[in-house]
Amino acid sequence: MVLIKAFGKVKEEVGLGEFRIEEEMRNVKSLRKYLGDKYPTIQWSSVAIAVNKQYAEDQDPLHQGDEIALIPPVSGG
Amino acid sequence: MVEIVEQIDLNKVYKDLMHPAAGGICLFLGTVRDNSQDKKVTDLFFETYDEMALLEMEKIQHTAIEKWHLEKAVIVHAVGKKSVGEPVVAVGVSAAHRKEAFPACQFLIDELKKTVPIWKKEYFTDNSHWVSPTP
Numbered sequence: 001m002v003l004i005k006a007f008g009k010v011k012e013e014v015g016l017g018e019f020r021i022e023e024e025m026r027n028v029k030s031l032r033k034y035l036g037d038k039y040p041t042i043q044w045s046s047v048a049i050a051v052n053k054q055y056a057e058d059q060d061p062l063h064q065g066d067e068i069a070l071i072p073p074v075s076g077g
Numbered sequence: 078m079v080e081i082v083e084q085i086d087l088n089k090v091y092k093d094l095m096h097p098a099a100g101g102i103c104l105f106l107g108t109v110r111d112n113s114q115d116k117k118v119t120d121l122f123f124e125t126y127d128e129m130a131l132l133e134m135e136k137i138q139h140t141a142i143e144k145w146h147l148e149k150a151v152i153v154h155a156v157g158k159k160s161v162g163e164p165v166v167a168v169g170v171s172a173a174h175r176k177e178a179f180p181a182c183q184f185l186i187d188e189l190k191k192t193v194p195i196w197k198k199e200y201f202t203d204n205s206h207w208v209s210p211t212p
Contacts, residue, residue: 008196076195
């Protein structure tokens with residue numbers, strides 16, 4: 001199980017700021033596949049994924065209890 | 078100092094930047110502009126992923142301090158709804174000389190806009206949207 005936090009545009013499209021995924025995910029790539037299937041209207045190619053507050057790549061593994069963040073293009077400043 | 082705050086306190090920013098070995102302080106203040114894409118902007122709303130944003134801000138701060146041998150570097154970003162003219166971000170550095178201070182200050186704001194998980198929503202008179210950065 002992992003905790004997912006969504007922000008900005010993604011949060012609005014998902015309709016939730018936080019949710020959990022019970023399915024086992026091997027790595028960031030499998031999470032992307034899961035999210036793409038579940039929310040096909042979101043343009044996932046522009047969304048970065050952070051694992052435990054660090055930007056992550058597709059091959060990075062996921063572990064029970066990880067905090068995942070869905071990060072649409074940032075626009076601070 | 079790196080901070081995410083409701084209101085930017087410029088006196089606090091200035092005090093943190095003061096250093097006896099510094100010959101100059103360079104400060105960039107980002108404010109709410111009243112227009113975007115030829116439309117009238119009424120407010121901006123900022124959302125942050127606080128814990129990660131602070132970590133990313135610290136990385137930028139440390140990189141700048143090492144690269145330009147700064148005495149101090151400060152990054153403060155506001156969160157919530159901000160009206161036209163209000164400050165939304167303050168970045169500043171203190172250094173021995175201005176030659177280091179100016180590029181270091183520009184680096185802080187440029188990098189913040191690339192990597193720090195903060196999002197801006199523009200409110201117009203008739204609608205609103207999340208801003209996508211221009212490439």
